[in-house]
Amino acid sequence: MSDLIDDPAEGLNAPEFTVTEISGAVKRTIESSFSRVRVRGEIGRVSMPRSGHVYLDLKDDRSVLSAVIWKGVAGRLQTQPEEGMEVVATGKLTTFGGQSKYQMVIEDIAPAGMGALMAMLEKRKKTLEAEGLFDPGRKKELPYLPEVIGVITSPSGAVIRDILHRLRDRFPRKVLLWPVAVQGAKCAPEVTRAIEGFNAMMSGGAIPRPDLLIVARGGGSIEDLWGFNEEIVARAAAASDIPLISAVGHETDTTLIDFASDMRAPTPTAAAELAVPVRLELLGWVGEQEARLARALSQSINQRQQRLRDLARALPNPQALVDQASQKFDFTGGRLAPALQKAVQVKRLALEKRAAPLQGATLAQRIRHEDTRLKSMARRLASGLSSNTKTQRRVYDKTAQRLRPLALKQEVDRKKTAFSALSQRLSISALNQTNTWRNRIDALERLHQTLGYKETLKRGYAVVRSQDHIVTSKVEAEKATELEIEFQDGRLATGPSASPKPSRKAKPSPPKPDQGSLF
Structure with missing residues (x-):
């Protein structure tokens, strides 16, 4: 700190620093002494503001150390900090001059041993189970014979070869491989994107949409399989619309994706066996069903033939039934022609009788007679209508003269009645308005007396x-x-000039109408 020491003032031995100078000196001292440290402790408070940085506390039974993970580092961490997890944090110590405090800038963070990993795994499992992601009721049934199977695994491992070999032996199907990292920091995000990518495919597209998904990986330690314990992987498996089989690790290995998937297979080979049936067994079963169907069909035909023969013996001779109907038809057809001729003759005679009066001079005479009768009736009708019209007009004029004064009197009476009703309504309205104002003044007066x-x-x-x-x-x-x-x-x-004065009583106020109390 020699660069900060100025010549002391005369008579003083201690140099003078500004606040910024002393803060910078402390910062350089701490950063130079603790440029890279590893700190083991339990994560306390965790804060993730909108800036993307992560602020947390590392604590033990006696002390608390504030720490920060910058946004760029937080996105690359394999293990995300969670409250209560015991970790080993790697980074450097520095100071924050704005609050006169020191803190640790974390560059990497890892669980402190197997116990911390298992504790964190158990905590995640309980959280997801409470949300219902492991509920057996939401698991989907696997298709019996999928057309296309999507496999999510490493393309260079033995897992994909085992799956393809087992599918080829049992029942060859179309397989779509989505290559992912099955270990390390890239494992969880790549597996999540693969599951979501298969679900995003459209049916009938250029690339067929899988009917079944298999997420597979070989065995390994808990650290190697940790990518399948990440929360984003479990949530993606639970949200998959396509049925999903989890085949991660060996039979004794258990990860969170095993609980969230629709079916867990102990090994990748077992996942292929769960995905498709055995083709030869199906062929044998189909042959057996075909033989049973042929036997049942033959037996049914024989039974129906016997039943038909039994019913045929009970039926009458068809030729005999036809002969009787043919004889009846011949008899009826022989009677039809004479009956038609007779009916025509009868109708012809009746027509001639009705046409006789309408022929010759008789028809003309009747027409002239009817014409004369109609003209006479028309003349009498016109005369009667004219006379009746004049009579009705005279009666109407006399009636109108008698009714005109009466109508005028009725109109005057109606106007008087309407005027009286309007005057009464105005009087009632004015009285009501006056009473309303009087009541309001009385209420204000009572309020004035109460508050005085x-x-x-x-x-x-x-x-x-x-x-x-x-x-x-x-x-x-x-x-x-x-x-x-x-x-x-x-x-x-x-006082000196005080003299007894008669007490003055308040002048009694005039009685007011009882309007009730506002209080």
Whole structure:
């Protein structure tokens, strides 16, 4: 710190620093002494603001160390910090001058041993189980014979070869491989994207959408399989619309994706066996069903033939039934022709009888007679209508002359009635408005009396005046030569010139109509 030391003032031995200078000196000292440290402790408070940085506390049974993980580092961490997890943090110590505190800038963080990993795994499992992601009721049934199978695994491992070999032996199917990292920091995000990518495919597209998914990986330690214990992988498996088989590790290995998937296979080979049936077994079963169907069909045909023969023996001879109907038809057809000829003759005679009066001079005479009769009736009708019209007009004029004065009187009476009703309505409205104003004034007067100081005097208080000035303090009362005290029932004067005065009673107010109390 020699660069900060100035020449001391005359008579003083200690140099003077600014706040910024001393803060910078402390910062450089701490960073140079603790440029890279590894700290083991339990994660306490964890804060993730919108900036993307992560602020947390590392603590043990006696001390607390504030720490920060910058946004760029937080996105690359394989293990995300969780409250209560015991970790080993790697980074450097520095200071934050704005608050005069020191803190640790974490560059990497890892669980502190197998116990911390298992504790964190158990905590995640309980959280996801509480949300219902492991509920057996939401698991989907696997298709019996999928057309396309999507496999999510490493393309260079033995897992994909085992799966393809087992599918080829049992029942060859189309396989779509989505290559992913099955270990390390890239494992969880790549597996998540693979599951979501297969679900995003459209049916009938250029690349067929799988009917079944298999997430597979060989065995390994818990650290090697940790990518399949990440929360994003478990949530992606639970949200998959395509049925999913989890085949991660060996039979004794258990990861979170095993609980979230629709079916867990102990090994990748077993996943292929769960995905498809055995083709030869199906062929044998189909052959057996075919033989049973042929036997059942033959037996059914024989039974129906026997039943038909039994029913045929009970039926009458068809030729005999036809002969009887043919004989009846011949008999009826022989009678039809004479009956038609006779009916025609009868109709012809009736027509000739009706046509005889309409022929010759008889028809013309009847027409002239009817014409003369109609003209006579028309003349009589016209005369009667003319006479009746004149008579009705005279009667109408006389009636109108009698009714005109009566109608005028009725109109005047109706106008008087309407005017009286309107006057009555106006009187009632004016009276109601006046009563409303009077009630409002009375209520305000009662409120004024209630809030006035007269009511306060009735409760035992008094007003002290000095020469018409209200005294509000002891000092003013001591200076005043004469005081006048007003009580509820009158005023009392004090001082040298005080003389008894008759008490003044409040002038009784005129009685008011009972309007009720607002309080």
